[in-house]
Amino acid sequence: MKLLKIHLRYHPPGIILEYTQKGEVKNKEIDLLDLDSNTDLQELAKSLQQKEPLLTEEVKGQLEQCLDTLKKRIEHEGPAGKRFYIYKTLMTHVLPLTNVAFDKSGQRCITGSYDRTCKVWDVELGKEIKSLDGHQNVVYSVAFNFPQCTRVVTGSFDKTGKIWDVESGECMCTLWGHTGEVVAAQFSTKGDYAATGAMDNTAKLFDSRTGTEIQNFIGHTAEVIAVQFDPNEGQRLITGSFDGTISIWDTRLKDRVSVLRGHEGEISNVQFNWDSSLVGSSSLDGSAKLWDARQSSCLATVAGHTDEVLDICFDWAGQRMATSSSDCSARIYDVKSDFKELATMKGHREEVSKVCFSPAGGCLLTASADRSARIWNTGTGNCVQVLSGHQGEIFSCAYSYAGDAIITASKDNTCRIWR
Template sequence: LITASCLEHVIHLVQRLQEKLGEKQIHKFSLFKVLRTHILPLTNVAFNKSGSRFITGSYDRTCKLWDTASGEELHSLEGHGNVVYAIAFNNPYGDKIATGSFDKTCKLWSTETGKCFYTFRGHTAEIVCLSFNPQSTLLATGSMDTTAKLWDVEKGEEVATLNGHSAEIIALSFNTTGDRIITGSFDHTVAVWDVGTGRLLHTLIGHRGEISSAQFNWDCSLIVTGSMDKTCMLWDAVTGTHVATLAAHSKEVLDVCFDYTGQRIATASADAVFYVDLCIHILGIFQENPFLIRKGSQSFLT
């Protein structure tokens, strides 16, 4: 499965991984750098795949590109007429940056030159979330106008408008194969869409509050959603059926994510507790298996 041209590189990476796994040292963390150049508060930050560069979005209407090691400002991406609220690299490539703004537009930039390739127009309200597909051929934007849009990265054209929510879209995420995208809304639902056709496949109904976050697991079999109703829910990504409700938090769940194995889910909440360990027994049908949630020394079965 590994071609001759990349065999040496793969062997080198595996050897580095083996060395890393053999280390027994306890990691110590310390402050690396403090960079103060935006004149107004920041809205978001993001690394490229290697971590060599990162970007910052701000209320000052700019996005800045930085060299991680030196702290040098490489480019200031200027042109938006309002807050730059959502930013992203097109990882793993890292040669493009997308910025979404309260000015209702999204811009696509060159990482190397800072030049703006395209300005995507079409939303009628603020853009609050965006994401590249894994192939870096499409860019998705979510807006307070209740729609999400898919844009062609090379042509700079709109590909599809995803209509179906009755309130603001504040979260979206592609799966790892890039053929599905999910959108989370203030209408308390998450929608699963076919990327190729723009067709609505499933509407995940069950939360009693606004959706705050939604994500696929690595093998695209599960979806996790967080909500202002203080719960996190797990869904079958293929059928759209509800699998489990994780109800350990006492306040709103603000963010959720899977680990890369799909065995654990982390949740961040306004109750100041930012982790919940989830052991998933993925053997057979999900609904027929118990889910053990550990929080401190307590255990809950859902």
């Protein structure tokens, strides 16, 4: 084996070793999930060299330089590293928005709307690039095929999904078969599949190139409102339903692998962590749960909120879990060891509907019905900045992959880009 290059992976922090073996070029990923501003880089480099034969003494300097770059990136994106200002206001649609998403570069974003369209925007110029027209009802769910971001999948109240070419704006295929409104849609990790969840109590798996239905996942007894592929191979799919359960499916099989039961109310969101070992779920029963994805067992139930839990997310490293609630707060929990509550974010005046970590994990972003979004220090729970100016409820928000931009979407029919 011969090492060719060391590539950086910023989120979650890690390095990718590109090497040759018997004439074939291969990649090996090494996670550095514990890397932070206090890490001794020389000790870390020494430890990596002891474990990995490709990291010989002659590349020690290059390795330490890569680790230093990753460490500086984390420090730069910390709670005190950046203050955001309004950069562009996108006058997006004639009717309210539903969902938004950045592409990997942060140079484009997509918006879905009640006006039956999905629009692609140039973030730098604040101008519409393409309007993806063709749905006959509300476009509720929008997503890129990450990380390539050459295609978009949409889910609509017209009971179909559609896959679009971003450059041309053309519909590549329509995902038929649901008998209820499609409220969730996502590409698999490699982009070869698309999954949809609908109000007809089912989820479906499609070939994303042809639009051919591959699997019809039946088993839930109420609406399927969330779907997610596992971030690794994309061979598992989780679905969350208003029936209070989470199902795990193998994309190669028709029947469920397992059902996660324990919530006493509707599921509001479900998510895999980075390595797909854990599943987090939030529920209108006022609790969030952490599950072992392989053993299908409940590891912890957190019930610190005093009202419905509306959203859940993991940080990029998969070591912390955040929740948001109708009780006007957000909370962060440790999922690495003892599942204790690490911080409580209080300050919003109305329900907090969306929560997401910054890529480096030092900040938490929340969206609220009080017309503001807030940035919080994940270590202290203190509010770092209030993003105000929207004239209506903010229902969605997201960081760009690099962490240098934020998008907020409001019922005032606008999106705001913050940099």
